Amino acid sequence: MKGAFAGLIAVVLSMLLTGSAKAWEETPHLRVNYLAYPVAWNGRTIMIGARFQVPLNVKGPLPAVIILHGTSGVSYRGVYYAAALNRAGIATLEIDQWGGRDLAGEASSRPQNVDANLPDIAGAYRLLAGRPEIDASRIGIMGSSMGGGETMLMMTHQHSDALLGDGVHLKAAVALYPICWRFNHVPGADFRKLVDAPIRIFVGTSDDYDGGEAACEDLLRSLSPSDATHLSIRAFPGATHEFDVFDGERDFNDPRANCRHGGIVHVRPDPAAREQARDDLVQFFMNAFGQPPAAQGIAPN
Numbered sequence: 001m002k003g004a005f006a007g008l009i010a011v012v013l014s015m016l017l018t019g020s021a022k023a024w025e026e027t028p029h030l031r032v033n034y035l036a037y038p039v040a041w042n043g044r045t046i047m048i049g050a051r052f053q054v055p056l057n058v059k060g061p062l063p064a065v066i067i068l069h070g071t072s073g074v075s076y077r078g079v080y081y082a083a084a085l086n087r088a089g090i091a092t093l094e095i096d097q098w099g100g101r102d103l104a105g106e107a108s109s110r111p112q113n114v115d116a117n118l119p120d121i122a123g124a125y126r127l128l129a130g131r132p133e134i135d136a137s138r139i140g141i142m143g144s145s146m147g148g149g150e151t152m153l154m155m156t157h158q159h160s161d162a163l164l165g166d167g168v169h170l171k172a173a174v175a176l177y178p179i180c181w182r183f184n185h186v187p188g189a190d191f192r193k194l195v196d197a198p199i200r201i202f203v204g205t206s207d208d209y210d211g212g213e214a215a216c217e218d219l220l221r222s223l224s225p226s227d228a229t230h231l232s233i234r235a236f237p238g239a240t241h242e243f244d245v246f247d248g249e250r251d252f253n254d255p256r257a258n259c260r261h262g263g264i265v266h267v268r269p270d271p272a273a274r275e276q277a278r279d280d281l282v283q284f285f286m287n288a289f290g291q292p293p294a295a296q297g298i299a300p301n
Contacts, residue, residue, distance in 0.1 A: 028086040029056040035093075037123045039100070046100040048120050050093050053082055054133060058089040063138035063171070063289040066124045067094040068147025070242070073105035074098075077144060077244055084278050088286055091134060095124050097147075107254055114149060115188040121154050122163035125170070138289045140172040142281065145242065148178030148201075149189070155230075157193045169195035172288030174281050176202050177241050179209055179256075180216035186260070191219065194227045200284050201231070202277045204239025209257050209265045212241070234280060236273035240266050244274040 031054045036047040054062065065085055067078045074096050082092040097120050103109035111117055121141065129136035143151035151173050153159050160169045178201060183191035205213045213235040220231055236243060250267050257263045285291075 028053075028083055030054065030086055031056055035127065036100075037127045039119050039123050041101065041117075041119075048095055048097065048100045048123060050095040050124065050127070051082075052091070052093050053086050054091045055086045055089055060133040061135035062089060062091045062133060063140070063285070063291065064091040064093060064128050064134050065285060066121060066128070066139065066141045066170075067092055068121070068141070068143030068150055069094075069097065070143075070145035070147055071106060071110055073109075076246060080244070080246075080274075081142065081278060081281060084282050085285065088282050089291055090282075090285060090289065091128075093124055093128055095120060107256070110146060110256075113188045114182065114186060115153055115159065118150060118154060118159055118163060121150065125164060138171050140174075140285055140288060141170050142174040142176070143178075144176040144244075145178065148175035149182065151175045152178055152183065152191055152199065152201075153189065155195050155197060155199050156191060157195055158190060160195050169197060172197055172285055173199045174202065174284060175199070176244065176277065177204065177207055177209070177212075178216075180219045181210040183219055184222065192223065192227060194223075194230045197230065198284070198288055199231045200281075201233045202236070202280070203233065204236050204241065204243050204270070204273065206238050206266075206268075207241045207243075209241045209254070234277075236270065236276065239270045239273040240268045242267045243270040244277060245269045 033052040035050045035052050037050070038045050039048050067082060069075060069078060074094065078094045082094055085092050097117055098105050098109055125139055128134045128139050141151050141154060152175050154170060155173050182189045201216050203213050203216050207213065216233050220228060220233060223231065245267060246269065249269070251264050252267070253262065254265050255262045257265050
């Protein structure tokens, strides 16, 4: 895992630093550690691997964000967002949900129940909360697609109270193109009675996995007023599912798409939406954590 992660960050940082993307003039000064923590799974204990990145240009204790991958597994997208958060003085912990389970990724690796791997998040939270350089009261979470769904479930009292304890919850959450239709339709995907923390969704208007923006807006309208105050949505015109990929266009058949009837999902890279999502995401977490932009040398949006 260490070699794969190291290769990912080298490639992405090279792309960013040689490209025209703003706010990437300097490589973040980081301490990088490869960590692991135990999780109970299918009657046995497995080790979940993670890449821990701590910015060295700020003094702790620092806020931190747990990063969750999608069905395909750990990719350069996690590195892309982690480095941007690190530049803002926020530590990151990107976890690998497939490696410890010896799963290759893609649709066949997904658990049958959408909430089955949430203990991975609880383990990541405890790992971060126990480290002296991290402020346990300022730990957030973000995830893409499948990881976005897991992110949203962890912001409900049902799962947060059970896994983190009563009165303990993550400080803020970002879900990138989650499958909003599943919430309150699929067993185990109850999204109500939310914890007192901001949740933000990024989704494309042309996401054809399961309704995209429209499904997320329907979800928001269906929430109680007290829950709806915690959720915000940003839609990117013309963006598809996984709009933040760096490689070329692709189509894939997913048996859980189209309201679980199966179907083709289109992916088209959208560099403008990717950069806007990154900048919005960083500002969102900075606001939630009370990070003063001037103190970190970051110009406000």
